[in-house]
Amino acid sequence: MRHRAAALVGAAMVLGLLAAGADGAHKLRVVTTIPDFKALVEEIGGDQVDVESLARGSQNAHDVEIRPSLMLRLRRADLFIENGLELDAWSDTAVQGANNPKIVRGAVGRVDASRGIQVLDVPSTRVDRSMGDVHPLGNPHYSLDPGLAPIVTQNLVDGLSRVAPELRATFEKNRQAFLARVEEAMVRWTNALAPVKGAKVVVYHPDYVYFLARFGLIQVGMLEDRPGIPPSPQHLAQLVRQMKDERVRVVLVQPWNDLKLAQRIAEEAGAKVVVIPTMVGGIKGVDTYIGSIDYNVNALAQALR
Ligand SMILES: [Zn+2]
Structure with a gap:
């Protein structure tokens, strides 16, 4: 009798697990x-x-x-x-x-x-x-x-x-x-960036090296002269001169970077700021991996055109 009860309990547990x-x-x-x-x-x-x-x-x-x-x-x-x-x-x-x-x-x-x-x-x-x-x-x-x-x-x-x-x-x-x-x-991303291949860009933080290397774009400078530390005025003045000399037209920034600062430097150098999130979900509604690369490639291609 006791065995039977145990078996029933066992069966119930198995059923419970299956249901779960x-x-x-x-x-x-x-x-x-x-x-x-x-x-x-x-x-x-x-x-x-x-x-x-x-x-x-x-x-x-x-x-x-x-x-x-x-x-x-x-x-x-x-x-x-x-x-x-x-x-x-x-x-x-x-x-x-x-x-x-x-x-x-x-x-x-x-x-x-x-x-x-x-x-x-x-x-x-x-x-x-x-x-x-x-x-x-x-x-x-x-x-x-x-x-x-x-x-x-x-x-x-x-x-x-x-x-x-x-x-x-x-x-x-x-x-x-x-x-x-x-x-x-990848075919569509490569095609979208092909017309601007070799373009020089400036970044806020060195977040984009793999991405830029993949599509043949060249990072020539950073807003942060030392990663994670607010840049010095001397560094920024030198960066603006360099951007003008090398005709850099785009500054890549993360949504959480100091956008005002990036905007000011871009304006002084005759360039524009483009927000390129480095992670999925960095832009509201972009929740898949391929969707996020799509977003980044299009934003960058548009800014460089
Ligand atoms: Zn980093």
Whole structure:
């Protein structure tokens, strides 16, 4: 009699689990540091995943405050995806606080999406604080380059498959479909920027090196003479002279940069400011990876025309 009761309880539990699975409670819980990886994981994981990003697209990804709701997500996460190259080193404190052994550094549920990419701007000398916010491992803003999507999505598929090996084929199939769309879009992006190839631009912060290199545009100067530190008047005066000499027509800025300052410098140099967000969601309503590259390419092509 007791056995039978136990069996019934067991069956009820199995049914409960099945029901939970059917209504989505058993989706893989993924947390990413920046929204670009959220967008990519959604492409690869489809309805098998439930993804949230610690940073919002309109935020400065160098410096993010972790909300308590996201700490809770980290605590229950199956997989945690970071940009790496110290862009999101701030997430370490949150991960420590989350007390989730599955996602600590070195655990199966931890993914560094930068693995295998060719890193640009690696400092050739020792980095110290007087140089400003220089990224000691090299430039971490690679997610803006759609040409790196094959490597980055491979890292994501590997990570997802470590925690859900039975879904590897599904993830890979979704990845291939996504990469086919990126390849198709690459033709349109390359065409849109082809007429302005070789154009010289000035940037606020060195966020765009991978993106500019991909499409053959040349960064000749920065508003910040030292990354992350407000520029000196001497530097700005010299920059304006240089922009006039080299006929620079565009200054690329992030939504959170000092737009007034950028506007003033652009005006003095006879150039214009174009807001190019480096992350998905940086412009309201632009919520997919391909959509965000579309936006950036079009905005830049238009400004340079
Ligand atoms: Zn940076």
